[in-house]
Amino acid sequence: MDTVGSGGRVKHLIFNWAMKVGKQVAPYLYESRRPGPWLAFRYWLAKTLVFDKIHARTGGRLNFAASGGAPLSAQIMEFFWIMGLPILEGYGLTETSPVITFNRFGSAKPGCVGLPLYDTWEGRPFLKIAEDGEILCQGPNVMLGYWANPQATRDAIDAEGYFHTGDIGELDEQGRLKITDRKKELLVTSGGKKIPPSPIEDALKSDKYISQAVLIGDQRNFITALLVPNFDSLKRWAAIKKLAYGNEHELANLPMVKAKLLQRIERVNAGLPSYERIKKIAVLEHELTMEGGELTPTLKVKRRVVSEMYKDRIEAMYAEGKEG
Secondary structure, eight states, X not given: OHHHHHHHHHHHHHHHHHXXXXXXXXXXXXXXXXXXXXXXXXHHHHIIIIIHHHHHTTTSOOOOEEEOSSOOOHHHHHHHXXXXXXXXXXXXOGGGSSOSEEXXXXXXXXXXXXXXXXXXXXXXXXXXXXTTSEEEEOSXXXXXXXXXXXXXXXXXXXXXXXXXXXXXXXXXXXXXXXXXXXGGGOEEOTTOOEEOHHHHHHXXXXXXXXXXXXXXXXXXXXXXXXXXXXXXXXXXXXXXXXXXXSSHHHHHTOHHHHHHHHHHHHHHHTTSOGGGSEEEEEEOSSOOOTTTTXXXXXXXBOHHHHHHHTHHHHHHHTGGGXXX
């Protein structure tokens, strides 16, 4: 037993070391650059001991893969690149046949869906960002229109021939596209401020005490959030604080838990403009699920469903319109 246990620990240490080296070399791989001799040697050793063996389990003959349809997490992208199986993420819609952008070797970047298929087409930008942040595209890949539905065609393709994707995005300094939200998901406050909720929700969910987050604020005068705690982390914290509770429902409703989560969101608020900062929260006692009707099959939040299901909680946060 000692021998097996010792071997397991050694393998675990080697794997963790290899991952640490891989994370250091990943930026070089994305840009097709060679790391320095010492890092290159350590990466060669990490590949020999760990990554080549993992790659072999995929069949060993794959040189790269493509990804689309849903966002590719930075962690997954990084793992496959350092393992020797680069994943090139792209973006497009059925109406654009279906590619608009994709990452290339030498310019890949986690969180971005790559460079446009063309720089220009017939003397005009192939892709551009509208004033409201919507991604627009025109070119040979764009459909002529929806079958027997001229009104839908006019709604989707403007007078200049640009197809309106319905997605909100931005271009980085190298022209790579980053999707930030769906246009219909934008929260428009009563003061007219347009707020894409996904980046803020993602920042909230990166906190170890928060599992899920849904921003609220459409046609409201300030932003609030529905939060589902990470109960594993919360229970460990509650044990240290010697908090008494019988189940997760009771734990979520403890005043100290709400105060703890309010304290955690201040880390996110600190990097936001005042009109995007979360003023109040409601703590939910269970996960949002597809079975419960709150999530789509791709695990995206059904905002209208959630807003209706937790209408009383939401209205309570906005009672009397106070921000305190």
